[in-house]
Amino acid sequence: xxxxxxxxxxxxxxxxxxxxxxxxxxxxxxxxxxxxxxxxxxxxxxxxxxxxxxxxxxxxxxxxxxxxxxxxxxxxxxxxxxxxxxxxxxxxxxxxxxxxxxxxxxxxxxxxxxxxxxxxxxxxxxxxxxxxxxxxxxxxxxxxxxxxxxxxxxxxxxxxxxxxxxxxxxxxxxxxxxxxxxxxxxxxxxxxxxxxxxxxxxxxxxxxxxxxxxxxxxxxxxxxxxxxxxxxxxxxxxxxxxxxxxxxxxxxxxxxxxxxxxxxxxxxxxxxxxxxxxxxxxxxxxxxxxxxxxxxxxxxxxxxxxxxxxxxxxxxxxxxxxxxxxxxxxxxxxxxxxxxxxxxxxxxxxxxxxxxxxxxxxxxxxxxxxxxxxxxxxxxxxxxxxxxxxxxxxxxxxxxxxxxxxxxxxxxxxxxxxxxxxxxxxxxxxxxxxxxxxxxxxxxxxxxxxxxxxxxxxxxxxxxxxxxxxxxxxxxxxxxxxxxxxxxxxxxxxxxxxxxxxxxxxxxxxxxxxxxxxxxxxxxxxxxxxxxxxxxxxxxxxxxxxxxxxxxxxxxxxxxxxxxxxxxxxxxxxxxxxxxxxxxxxxxxxxxxxxxxxxxxxxxxxxxxxxxxxxxxxxxxxxxxxxxxxxxxxxxxxxxxxxxxxxxxxxxxxxxxxxxxxxxxxxxxxxxxxxxxxxxxxxxxxxxxxxxxxxxxxxxxxxxxxxxxxxxxxxxxxxxxxxxxx
Amino acid sequence: xxxxxxxxxxxxxxxxxxxxxxxxxxxxxxxxxxxxxxxxxxxxxxxxxxxxxxxxxxxxxxxxxxxxxxxxxxxxxxxxxxxxxxxxxxxxxxxxxxxxxxxxxxxxxxxxxxxxxxxxxxxxxxxxxxxxxxxxxxxxxxxxxxxxxxxxxx
Numbered sequence: 001x002x003x004x005x006x007x008x009x010x011x012x013x014x015x016x017x018x019x020x021x022x023x024x025x026x027x028x029x030x031x032x033x034x035x036x037x038x039x040x041x042x043x044x045x046x047x048x049x050x051x052x053x054x055x056x057x058x059x060x061x062x063x064x065x066x067x068x069x070x071x072x073x074x075x076x077x078x079x080x081x082x083x084x085x086x087x088x089x090x091x092x093x094x095x096x097x098x099x100x101x102x103x104x105x106x107x108x109x110x111x112x113x114x115x116x117x118x119x120x121x122x123x124x125x126x127x128x129x130x131x132x133x134x135x136x137x138x139x140x141x142x143x144x145x146x147x148x149x150x151x152x153x154x155x156x157x158x159x160x161x162x163x164x165x166x167x168x169x170x171x172x173x174x175x176x177x178x179x180x181x182x183x184x185x186x187x188x189x190x191x192x193x194x195x196x197x198x199x200x201x202x203x204x205x206x207x208x209x210x211x212x213x214x215x216x217x218x219x220x221x222x223x224x225x226x227x228x229x230x231x232x233x234x235x236x237x238x239x240x241x242x243x244x245x246x247x248x249x250x251x252x253x254x255x256x257x258x259x260x261x262x263x264x265x266x267x268x269x270x271x272x273x274x275x276x277x278x279x280x281x282x283x284x285x286x287x288x289x290x291x292x293x294x295x296x297x298x299x300x301x302x303x304x305x306x307x308x309x310x311x312x313x314x315x316x317x318x319x320x321x322x323x324x325x326x327x328x329x330x331x332x333x334x335x336x337x338x339x340x341x342x343x344x345x346x347x348x349x350x351x352x353x354x355x356x357x358x359x360x361x362x363x364x365x366x367x368x369x370x371x372x373x374x375x376x377x378x379x380x381x382x383x384x385x386x387x388x389x390x391x392x393x394x395x396x397x398x399x400x401x402x403x404x405x406x407x408x409x410x411x412x413x414x415x416x417x418x419x420x421x422x423x424x425x426x427x428x429x430x431x432x433x434x435x436x437x438x439x440x441x442x443x444x445x446x447x448x449x450x451x452x453x454x455x456x457x458x459x460x461x462x463x464x465x466x467x468x469x470x471x472x473x474x475x476x477x478x479x480x481x482x483x484x485x486x487x488x489x490x491x492x493x494x495x496x497x498x499x500x501x502x503x504x505x506x507x508x509x510x511x512x513x514x515x516x517x518x519x520x521x522x523x524x525x526x527x528x529x530x531x532x533x534x535x536x537x538x539x540x541x542x543x544x545x546x547x548x549x550x551x552x553x554x555x556x557x558x559x560x561x562x563x564x565x566x567x568x569x570x571x572x573x574x575x576x577x578x579x580x581x582x583x584x585x586x587x588x589x590x591x592x593x594x595x596x597x598x599x600x601x602x603x604x605x606x607x608x609x610x611x612x613x614x615x616x617x618x619x620x621x622x623x624x625x626x627x628x629x630x631x632x633x634x635x636x637x638x639x640x641x642x643x644x645x646x647x648x649x650x651x652x653x654x655x656x657x658x659x660x661x662x663x664x665x666x667x668x669x670x671x672x673x674x675x676x677x678x679x680x681x682x683x684x685x686x687x688x689x690x691x692x693x694x695x696x697x698x699x700x701x702x703x704x705x706x707x708x709x710x711x712x713x714x715x716x717x718x719x720x721x722x723x724x725x726x
Numbered sequence: 727x728x729x730x731x732x733x734x735x736x737x738x739x740x741x742x743x744x745x746x747x748x749x750x751x752x753x754x755x756x757x758x759x760x761x762x763x764x765x766x767x768x769x770x771x772x773x774x775x776x777x778x779x780x781x782x783x784x785x786x787x788x789x790x791x792x793x794x795x796x797x798x799x800x801x802x803x804x805x806x807x808x809x810x811x812x813x814x815x816x817x818x819x820x821x822x823x824x825x826x827x828x829x830x831x832x833x834x835x836x837x838x839x840x841x842x843x844x845x846x847x848x849x850x851x852x853x854x855x856x857x858x859x860x861x862x863x864x865x866x867x868x869x870x871x872x873x874x875x876x877x878x879x880x
Contacts, residue, residue: 070819070857202816209821210812212759212799216822219758227753252742270753271762272745344763344771344822344856393761393822394856427764623816627862631819634858657768657854666847668860 045174048133048182050102051126052081058157058171060087063095065103066122067113067365068205069343069395070631071686072624075203076119077126079620083196084130084188087170088157094204096389099371110368114400114514116587116684119620123682124188131186133177140176141168191618191679200623205391217363217390218348222420225350226255228413229274229424231281232263235650236434236510237288240264247280257281258416262405265413271424287650290509295439295646295653299335302441302462302506306333310460310502311480314490317498322456326447330537333443334526334710338436338645340660341515345393346430351410352420353378358385362407363392365400369471373404374411396635397514398435402470431660432652436645437515438464438506440485442526447498452538454549456498459526461486464506466513480505484514488523488586488691493556494531494549510647516635517690520586524691525698525712528582532699533708542699543569543581555615556583558676559592562613566674567594577608580700582692587684589616590676593633595696596669599704603716603724607637607669607697615676616683626673629689633671636693638663642713728792732757733801739788747791748772748783751798759799759825763854770853773826774798780833780852799825808832811870819857827853831867840871 044061046054053061062081066073074094082089097103103111106121134154141159142149151163160167191197208214233239243264245257253273258265264283268274323329350361351374358378364370367387375382392399399406406423414421425433440463447456465482467473476483481503483490490501515521535545543564550557560583563569572579576598583592596609612629619625642661646653654660698709707722730737732755739754751760751774760783763771767785774783775797802809808828811817818824827850834841834849841849846867855863 068820070821072819202813203818205821206813206816206818207809209818209824210809210828211802211804212757212825214821215758216761218762219752221756221758270741270745270749272742272749276742276744342856344761344769344820344854346762392820394820396856424762427766427769627816627819627859630861631858634860635856656766657764658766662854662856663858663860664854665850665860665863668858668864671861 045171046178048136048177049129050100051129052085052133054133054170054174056171056174058088058091058169059093060085060091060170061093061095063097065097065111066118067363067389067392067395067399069113069363069365069392069399071118071628072203072621073113073118074205075201076620076624077122078204079196079201080122080126081130083194084127085134086154086156089201091157092204099367099387104368110366112366112368112400113395114365114397116687119682120588120684127188128186131188132182135183135186136177136180137170137173139180140173144168144173144176198619198622201621203624214391216345216393217350217361218345218393218422218424220350220361220390220422222350222352225420225422226267226269226417227271227274227422227424228265228267229271229278229426229429230260230263230265230409231278231283232429232433233285233287235285235287235290235293237290239286239288241284241286243284244282247282248277251277251280256417258413260409260412260416262409265409265423267413267417267421275426291650293509293647293650295337295648298439298647299441302335302439303333305462305504305506306441306443306460308504310462310504312500313461313481313486313503314499314501317456319456319458319498319500322498323445323447323458326455327450328448328537330446330448330533331444332530332533332710333441334529335441336439336522336525336712337643338439338510338512339515339639339643340431340436340645341394341396341398342430342660342662343392343394343396343398346427347398347406347425347433348423349407349410350420350422351407351414353411353414356380356384358411360385360387360407360410361390362387363390363395363399364407365392365395365397366402366404369402370404370407373408377408377411378415396516397518401435401513402472427657428655431645431655434511435513436510437521438466438512440522444526444530446530446534448534448538452540454494454496454534457496458500459489460502460504461489462504462506464508464510464512466518468505468508484519486523487519488584489527492527493553493585495552496549517586517687520584520687520691521639524582524584524586525694528584528692528695529698529708529710532580532695532702536702541570546581546583555590556585556592559583559590559613559615562674562676563592563594563611566613566672567596567611569594572596578700578704580696580698580703582695582699584688584691586688586691589614589683589685589688591688591692593692593696595693595700597697597700597704599701599719599724603719605641605697605701605714605719607667609670609672610693610696611672611674612689613674613676614689615678616685616688617678617680618682619675620682622675625675625685628685629673630671632687632689633693634663634668636690637667637669637697640694640697640712640714642715644713728788730788730792730796731794732796733798741788743787743789745788746784747774747786747788747796750788751783757798757800761822761825763823763826768854769823770830771823771826773829773853775829775833778833778836780830799829802828802832807870807873808835808866811866811873814869815862815866817859817862817866819859823853823855827855827863831863831870834867835871835874839874841867
């Protein structure tokens, strides 16, 4: 099932010249399930850099260093290369990159996928890789025909000499091209010359995702593979006091019970035996300092913290004086709960630790950290650890963890039992396993002038830091402030003369993590919900009110106007539908959404349509942008209407999809996506559609009922508590 | 020893009586297209056909499935109208749930070749998709229905 190609030392040097060096290895997860001997690929003849290999059979293999987790990088990144390479798209095949410095994120210095940065960080790199390869192929043709290179043009997988009516395929030219030096800084097309970028292209991974052949981490099968489930402490920060393995070992198929750093692993022939073994296992836990954690109490503590001055994240003018002199004051508290990512594929990892090697198969977003963690545990040099990135059955940030815990568990168990091991998390393990979007408490006070315009805003944020105690702390926390906790509000685009945003880092304990759109996932809810309150207080239309405060932000204004226009802002009420609007910038993109809702007497919110306008700069694959906006609406609605992780007696109260529900198909609104034409550099697409969803819905609910919901999720109980007349 | 008929092939497996069919399909038969999502019949990722009905394979034991006609995603025809519609509408994102989605939709169309939006809601409401591909699922089920009406297979 694996096929490893070592690229020659020559090619490696050339790749090094372009991309800073490193061993270039290709790993191919063969979706056809062919045995290694049956798998055929013509010899690689031309590997001009770490991202492209061209075979004598014209096959063009593109090595993608970003994890495919649904966002479409296995299609959009090859499109960047295809634009410059002039390749025949049908000849392209995709390989997941091995772990190597050549594949590091251009800004992070390690290999990883996240922050909606794939297109942004590869925009120049991948196009340059394609352009360099094309120039070498054209030059090889010129040498072959003994003509000037500028008469040779690559197009659709061939190089043609227009003057002499000759042509050779990329495969035929590959050997000659391999003898040439790669050009540095090849010139790139201007955007008006694009033929590939900006036009919808079908995803390359779709066929294998409709016939069961796409291989996710959980699908990896190896000879002698054992399966493990891990009993982890029922309270975060807890530890094993003692355990009795006797009953577990009596379960047929259970091979071993081993203590690892994070708990007790039950290892068996198959999942079911491991799972039954874990049920039988007797563990006594030291529950640690969070044994009494209670979400109701925690909210009170956060509320008390919010009464104290926090660390100042943003300040201009003099908020205190301005508030004192304001014509009207508006005060509000917004709060949001912890949330689990709940990717459909539960976490898992396969590790095979041998005395002199370690091989790992995993759907991960942070390859370098995971590889290095395995090297650290095994004592092996990093180059002896091979990590294969599979398809990810959803990521949303959950598969990017600085502590590599789900990889380390598998490595430790494989070390202990001296066999290849697949660790599978059950859904309960996933929902209760932490690494949540942090709960956040927000206290706001605004002062309006006599015309209703905001004069001053004080916004206090209380939340745990997702960076504290992680390898990212140095880069993400500055002067005690975790930038992600206040992103979107500390840099609020609204023209408010006096602003103070302060932050309290809530006590650590519950493992928290980036969750699709990170801090923006709640700051947009607070910022846009409160802005609506100010508009209502001022007696002004929420759309017009925002327009007046965004005059210095043409891209935000652009999407706001586009969404309002396409939604027919203000015209839906006659049909018994209520509209809400929200606009937010995140990850380099600008998005406005209009949500259309009705609210039943029971308090059930029904979202009928979401009109989404996005300006994400230059567009790579428009259909993928549409798909990501549809996806963001569903993801955002799940958080807006259902999502809630709560604690009682230190334990997570939810466990599976019956009590941590996700949006289902009947509740999916019609999503209409409008993409702004732009020549600006590309922005992110995977995350920025999420933040505006909850506030657009909350604002529509206010329009429908007159009730302002400031706490997520907006479930029927919340509406009833707010005073909904049944 | 349990005898299972999966995708028109017979398999003999030896497993504990309470072993869910899902894990036998995945681990013993090694047909990994059928996915584990929740283990409690809430998500539909493990949907297979048993005697023509869409069933969460985590909710039936292998023993209960003995002697019945079981079909997994790998057993659907290569040029199945649903698969073609799924490709045409580029439905999957991460793709993990789509074996189950397609298997659920196949039973819907077999029983109701021209489903309304309401019919689709009712049948497909059983299957979760965290990527939120629902709008395209709805579109692709209609497309598959049209393809079948034009002589495509499902």
